[in-house]
Amino acid sequence: MTGPAEPEPFEDINQAVREEWVAGTTPYERVREVVSRTYAPTDADTLADRAHTSPKTARKHLNTLADDGFVTTETGANGATLYRRSAESLVVEQAADILSEVSTEELRDRIAEMRDQIGEFQQEYGVESPEELAVDQTNALLNESTRAGEEPDDETIREWKTTRRNLAFANAALSIANAEKFVEAGSQTDNETVSSS
Amino acid sequence: MTGGQTESHSLRGPIDRPALLAIRDLFNGNEPLATAKLDDFLNPRALKVEYDDGLRSAERSRIDVQWTTRNDYKYHYTDSEGVNLRWGRHPHNGDYIQVPGPEHYHPPPDASSDPSTVEESCIKQQPETLVTLAVLKLWRAAYHANSLTPLNSGKNPP
Numbered sequence: 062m063t064g065p066a067e068p069e070p071f072e073d074i075n076q077a078v079r080e081e082w083v084a085g086t087t088p089y090e091r092v093r094e095v096v097s098r099t100y101a102p103t104d105a106d107t108l109a110d111r112a113h114t115s116p117k118t119a120r121k122h123l124n125t126l127a128d129d130g131f132v133t134t135e136t137g138a139n140g141a142t143l144y145r146r147s148a149e150s151l152v153v154e155q156a157a158d159i160l161s162e163v164s165t166e167e168l169r170d171r172i173a174e175m176r177d178q179i180g181e182f183q184q185e186y187g188v189e190s191p192e193e194l195a196v197d198q199t200n201a202l203l204n205e206s207t208r209a210g211e212e213p214d215d216e217t218i219r220e221w222k223t224t225r226r227n228l229a230f231a232n233a234a235l236s237i238a239n240a241e242k243f244v245e246a247g248s249q250t251d252n253e254t255v256s257s258s
Numbered sequence: 259m260t261g262g263q264t265e266s267h268s269l270r271g272p273i274d275r276p277a278l279l280a281i282r283d284l285f286n287g288n289e290p291l292a293t294a295k296l297d298d299f300l301n302p303r304a305l306k307v308e309y310d311d312g313l314r315s316a317e318r319s320r321i322d323v324q325w326t327t328r329n330d331y332k333y334h335y336t337d338s339e340g341v342n343l344r345w346g347r348h349p350h351n352g353d354y355i356q357v358p359g360p361e362h363y364h365p366p367p368d369a370s371s372d373p374s375t376v377e378e379s380c381i382k383q384q385p386e387t388l389v390t391l392a393v394l395k396l397w398r399a400a401y402h403a404n405s406l407t408p409l410n411s412g413k414n415p416p
Binding site: 066067068069070071072073074075077078079081082094095097098100111112151154155158159162163168171175214215216219220222223224225226227228230231 | 268269271272273274275276277279280299300301302303326327380381382383384385386387388391392395396398399402412413414415416
C-alpha cells in the first residue's frame with residue numbers, strides 16, 4: 062500500500078499549516094473561504110487576520126464579494142462595515158449541492174421525515190422552537206425547579222437546531238427543482254406551439 | 259455531580275453542513291488513506307473519515323468530525339486497537355484546569371474527559387481549513403513516528 066508521504070519536520074503545527082495554506086492559495090481565495098462560513102457580522106480587520114492577508118486587501122475582496130451577492134454588509138455600532146456570508150447565496154449553494162446527488166422523490170421523502178422529527182421535538186417538549194426550550198431551561202435553573210428526566214439536554218437542542226437548518230436547505234433544493242421543472246416545461250410547450258403552427 | 263458540567267461543555271450552535279462539506283473535501287483531497295463521508299447526506303450530524311490504516315499497531319482507524327455554525331468542533335480519533343483521543347473546541351467554564359482557552363485535547367488511550375487530564379490543544383487557529391490541515395498533518399507525523407506523541411506536541415522533529 063502506498064502510504065502518505067512523511068511530513069517535513071515542523072516546529073509548530075499552526076505555523077506549518079498556515080504557511081502551507083498561504084503558499085497554495087491567493088489572498089482572494091482565502092478571503093472568500095473565510096467569509097463563506099462567517100455567519101455573524103464581522104469587521105474586515107478580523108477577517109483579514111483569519112485569511113492571513115492585509116486589511117486593505119481583505120476589504121477590496123470583501124467588497125467585490127458583496128457586489129457579487131456572496132457577502133452581505135451592514136454598518137456596525139462604531140460605523141465600521143461588517144461582513145457576513147449572504148444567507149441567500151449559502152442556501153442556493155447548498156440546494157445545488159443537494160440536487161447534484163439526490164432525486165426529487167427521495168428529497169420529498171426525507172423532507173417529510175425531517176418535518177416529523179421536528180414535530181416530535183415540539184410535542185415532546187411542548188414548545189415551538191429550540192430557542193424557547195433554552196429559555197425554559199434557564200428559568201428552571203433560576204427557579205431551582207429542575208425536574209430531572211424531563212429536561213432535554215444540550216445535545217437534543219443541537220439536534221433540533223441542526224435538523225431545522227438542514228430541513229431549510231432541503232426545502233430550498235426541492236423548491237428550486239420544482240421551479241426548474243415548470244420553467245423548462247413552459248419553454249418546451251412554447252417550442253411545441255411554435256413548431257406545430 | 260457532573261450532570262451540569264457536561265451540559266456546559268456542549269458545542270455551541272447547530273452542526274454546519276457547509277463546514278462539514280469543506281472538511282470532507284480536504285480529507286479526501288489530501289490524504290490517500292482516508293475516505294470522508296457525511297453520516298447522512300441531507301441531515302448530517304457528523305463527518306465520518308475512514309482510514310485504511312491506523313496509528314501504531316492499529317490496522318484501521320476513523321476520525322469523526324463535528325463542526326458548528328459557531329466554530330466549535332470535535333475531531334475524535336478511534337482505532338481497531340481501541341485507542342481513542344480527541345481534539346476539541348468549546349467552552350468548559352475553566353473546568354479543564356490545564357486549559358486556558360476553549361481549544362483542548364482529550365488524551366489517549368481513552369480520550370479522557372477527567373478535568374485534570376484534559377490538555378491544552380496544540381491547534382490554536384480558527385478557520386476549519388487550518389484546523390483540518392493540522393489534524394491531517396499531525397496524523398501523518400504520528401503515523402510515521404509510530405507514536406501518538408506528535409498528535410498534541412504539535413512538532414515533528416527531524
